[in-house]
Amino acid sequence: xxxxxxxxxxxxxxxxxxxxxxxxxxxxxxxxxxxxxxxxxxxxxxxxxxxxxxxxxxxxxxxxxxxxxxxxxxxxxxxxxxxxxxxxxxxxxxxxxxxxxxxxxxxxxxxxxxxxxxxxxxxxxxxxxxxxxxxxxxxxxxxxxxxxxxxxxxxxxxxxxxxxxxxxxxxxxxxxxxxxxxxxxxxxxxxxxxxxxxxxxxxxxxxxxxxxxxxxxxxxxxxxxxxxxxxxxxxxxxxxxxxxxxxxxxxxxxxxxxxxxxxxxxxxxxxxxxxxxxxxxxxxxxxxxxxxx
Numbered sequence: 705x706x707x708x709x710x711x712x713x714x715x716x717x718x719x720x721x722x723x724x725x726x727x728x729x730x731x732x733x734x735x736x737x738x739x740x741x742x743x744x745x746x747x748x749x750x751x752x753x754x755x756x757x758x759x760x761x762x763x764x765x766x767x768x769x770x771x772x773x774x775x776x777x778x779x780x781x782x783x784x785x786x787x788x789x790x791x792x793x794x795x796x797x798x799x800x801x802x803x804x805x806x807x808x809x810x811x812x813x814x815x816x817x818x819x820x821x822x823x824x825x826x827x828x829x830x831x832x833x834x835x836x837x838x839x840x841x842x843x844x845x846x847x848x849x850x851x852x853x854x855x856x857x858x859x860x861x862x863x864x865x866x867x868x869x870x871x872x873x874x875x876x877x878x879x880x881x882x883x884x885x886x887x888x889x890x891x892x893x894x895x896x897x898x899x900x901x902x903x904x905x906x907x908x909x910x911x912x913x914x915x916x917x918x919x920x921x922x923x924x925x926x927x928x929x930x931x932x933x934x935x936x937x938x939x940x941x942x943x944x945x946x947x948x949x950x951x952x953x954x955x956x957x958x959x960x961x962x963x964x965x966x967x968x969x970x971x972x973x974x975x976x977x978x979x980x981x982x983x984x985x986x987x988x989x990x991x992x993x994x995x996x997x
Contacts, residue, residue, distance in 0.1 A: 735970065738751055739751070740963055740964075740966060740967035740970070741963035741967075742963060743956075743961055743963060743964045744959065744960070744961040744962070744963065744964070745955070745956070745959045745961050745964070750963050750964050750966075750967035751967070753952065753964060753967070754949070754952075754967055754968065754971055756842065757947065757948050757949045757951075757952040758842075758948075758949060758971075759841060759842030759843045760830065760842065760843070760844070760941075760946060760947045760948040761934075761937050761941070761948035761949040761950060762843065763843045763844060763845060763846075763864070764864065764867055764868060764871060764937060764940065764941070764946065764948060765871065765930070765933045765934075765937060767864050767868035767871075767872070768867075768868050768869075768870075768871030768872035768875065768933060768936075769872060769875055769926070769929065769930055769933060770872075771868055771869065771872040771876070772872040772873075772875040772876035772879055772929070773879065773926065775876055775880070776875070776876045776877075776878075776879035776880035776883060777879065777880070777883050777915075777922070779795050779799075779880045779883075780879070780880040780881070780882070780883025780884040780886075780887060780922075781883060781884075781887055781910060781911070781915060782795075783795050783796060783880070783884045784883070784884045784885075784887030784888045784891060785887070785891070785906075785910055787888065792884075795880070796880075796881065796884070799876070799877040799880050799881055800877070802873045802874065802876060802877035803873075803874055803877035803878060803881075805873065806939075807870060807871070807873075807874070807936050807939045807940055807943075808939050808943055810870050810873050811866070811867070811870040811939070811940060811943040811944065812943065814866050814869060814870055815827050815866060815943075815944075818866060819866065825862055825863075825865055825866050826862055826863050826866075827866075827944070828863075828944050828945035828946070829863055829944075829945060829946070830844055830860065830863055830946055830947065831844060831856060831859050831860050831863060832859040832863075835853075835855055835856050835859045836856070837851070837853055837856040837860075838851050838853070844856070844860040845857060845860050845861065845864070848860055863946075866944065867940050867941070867943075867944040867946060870940050870943070870944075871933060871936050871937065871940045874929075874932075874936065875926075875929035875930075875932075875933070878925060878929055879922065879925055879926060879929065882921055882922055882925045883918065883922050885921075886918035886919075886920075886921050886922055887910075887914060887915065887918045889918070890914045890915075890917050890918045891910075891914055893917075895913070896909060896913060896914055899913055916990070917991070919990045919991075920987060920990060920991055923983055923986050923987065923990055924983060926983075927979050927980060927982070927983030927986075930979050931975070931976040931979050931980070934949065934950070934972050934975065934976075937949060937950035938950035938951075938953055938954060942954055949968060949971075949972075952964070952968065953965070953968045956968065
């Protein structure tokens with residue numbers, strides 16, 4: 705935790721002894737230049753702390769959302785094309801359970817089954833202690849590929865499976881349910897019946913014609929889920945003792961490191977805004993009828 709002496713030094717450095725309007729003006733001026741001050745705990749620049757914490761969280765988030773998309777969209781499409789079948793009922797029941805379980809509970813459950821009982825996967829950490837890895841980007845999987853260290857690659861991948869599944873469970877459930885709903889709506893359109901009447905194959909109708917037109921709401925939900933991964937990473941990284949933005953935020957909160965907390969919150973807000981912008985731009989690629997002048 706920050707000592708009184710260190711707090712006084714930081715207050716003097718950041719101009720916190722000035723009147724409140726002056727303090728606010730100084731904060732906005734510094735924030736516009738990317739200067740959020742220094743961390744109370746480490747005395748390092750907040751931007752440096754965030755820069756070091758982003759790569760592990762980015763790696764975990766990409767694994768989580770990647771697993772969610774790869775599983776959710778095929779499950780949603782099959783559930784829609786086989787409506788009211790045993791597959792539809794079973795998969796949607798599982799998705800309902802997935803979206804209902806808190807992240808910390810699903811994480812502990814996976815650790816108990818695959819780590820404690822079966823001993824298949826490691827319980828925590830990023831890489832095995834006996835494996836060394838030269839850091840280039842801070843993203844462990846990418847660094848292991850760049851350096852040609854396959855031992856580090858497999859160790860990192862094993863450490864990513866449980867937290868990646870934990871982080872991706874809720875997005876998986878939400879995306880699959882949205883995909884099913886959108887597909888059911890599209891499959892009832894006249895042009896789908898016309899395509900089938902012309903003799904087009906079942907797969908071509910479902911995946912080329914129906915899915916393409918059902919992707920707009922799905923892309924929107926994926927964008928929202930990517931934004932929510934930051935909040936899920938806080939719990940996931942804490943449960944699995946992984947470095948990253950989530951664990952850094954928890955440490956900053958418990959240490960009352962206000963400059964670091966402000967920097968993390970602003971970084972998260974900017975990230976969500978940029979993701980929503982990317983989603984809006986993707987609409988034009990998914991639906992050719994949409995144009996941006």
